[in-house]
Amino acid sequence: MTGNVWFIIGASSGFGKAMAKEVLQRGDSVVAVSRRGTSLKDLESLGAMLLDLDVTSDDATISAAFQAAIDKYGKITHFINAPGYLLEGPAEGASAKDAFDSINVNVLAVMNLTRLEIAYLRPRGSGYIANFGSVASWYGGPAFGHYVAAKWAVSGFTESVHEEVKEFGINVTVVEPGYFRTEFLNAEGNNRKLVSNTLEAEYKGSRVDMTRKALVEVNNHQPGDVVKGSKVIVDVLTGSDAAAGKEFPIRIMLGRDCINDIRAKMARTEKLIKEWEDISVSTDHDDVQKA
Known part of the structure; x- marks a missing residue:
C-alpha cells in the first residue's frame, strides 16, 4: 500500500474506469465517482468506494463528496477530473442550451472542481490534479466545434493552474489522448450527443457529413489502448515506472x-x-x- 487515495470523477467508463482498475491493482485506495457512481458494482467488488455526484452541483455538494472520501480514508492525494461528452453536429444546429450544457459540463465543472481541489490540497502542501483535455485541444474541425472549444479551454486553464500552484507543492497536468478504443463514440452511450438540429439534408456531402461518417467508422477501431494509456497516466501521477526520473509534465499526450x-x-x-x-x-x- 502506498497510502495514495484517488478521487476519480468520471469512473463509469473509459479512462476513468480503466484508471480506477489500474490504481486498485497497485494497492491504492479509490473513490469512484460519477452521476451513477453507486451503480459501479464491478469497481466496488475490486475495493473501490462508490459515490454519486453530478459535476455541475454546487460547492457544498461537491465538498460533501470530498468529505465522505476523507472520512473513510483520511485524505485525498490524487484528483482525476474526467467528466464530459462530445457534442456532435454543425455549429449552426446547436441550440443555446446545447452550447451552454456542453460548456457547463466539459469546462465550467472542471474549473469548479479544480478550484475546490486546490483549496483542499494547498494547506497540505502536496497533491495531484489531472484534468482531461484531448488531441482536440490542439485543432478544430467540422462537426465537433463545441467539443474542441471545451477541450481548448480545459487545456489552457490547466496549463495556467499548473504554473499557479506548483510552488505550493501541487502538481497539475492535462491529459490529452488521441483516439482510444473506449465507449466514448458509442451512439447509444452518454458521451456522444447530437446538436438539437442536425441539418442532415442541408449538410449532406459536406465536411460535416464526412466527419459524422468517419466517427462511425473509427468507433471501436481507434488505435489507442485505454489500459496502456491509463498505466502511463498513473505512472506519471506517481513518478514511477515509465515516468521515473522525469520532470512532472504540464501535459500528458497519449497515442x-x-x-x-x-x-x-x-x-x-x-x-x-x-x-x-x-x-x-x-x-x-x-x-x-x-x-
Whole structure:
C-alpha cells in the first residue's frame, strides 16, 4: 500500500474506469465517482468506494463528496477530473442550451472542481490534479466545434493552474489522448450527443457529413489502448515506472495519432507565422519598431 487515495470523477467508463482498475491493482485506495457512481458494482467488488455526484452541483455538494472520501480514508492525494461528452453536429444546429450544457459540463465543472481541489490540497502542501483535455485541444474541425472549444479551454486553464500552484507543492497536468478504443463514440452511450438540429439534408456531402461518417467508422477501431494509456497516466501521477526520473509534465499526450496531429498543427502554425510575420509585426508602435 502506498497510502495514495484517488478521487476519480468520471469512473463509469473509459479512462476513468480503466484508471480506477489500474490504481486498485497497485494497492491504492479509490473513490469512484460519477452521476451513477453507486451503480459501479464491478469497481466496488475490486475495493473501490462508490459515490454519486453530478459535476455541475454546487460547492457544498461537491465538498460533501470530498468529505465522505476523507472520512473513510483520511485524505485525498490524487484528483482525476474526467467528466464530459462530445457534442456532435454543425455549429449552426446547436441550440443555446446545447452550447451552454456542453460548456457547463466539459469546462465550467472542471474549473469548479479544480478550484475546490486546490483549496483542499494547498494547506497540505502536496497533491495531484489531472484534468482531461484531448488531441482536440490542439485543432478544430467540422462537426465537433463545441467539443474542441471545451477541450481548448480545459487545456489552457490547466496549463495556467499548473504554473499557479506548483510552488505550493501541487502538481497539475492535462491529459490529452488521441483516439482510444473506449465507449466514448458509442451512439447509444452518454458521451456522444447530437446538436438539437442536425441539418442532415442541408449538410449532406459536406465536411460535416464526412466527419459524422468517419466517427462511425473509427468507433471501436481507434488505435489507442485505454489500459496502456491509463498505466502511463498513473505512472506519471506517481513518478514511477515509465515516468521515473522525469520532470512532472504540464501535459500528458497519449497515442501516436495524438503526437502526429500535434506536430502537424505545429508545422501549420509555423508556416502561418512565416507567411504573415512581416504584416503581424508591422502593427507595433513606431517607437517599438525602431528599438
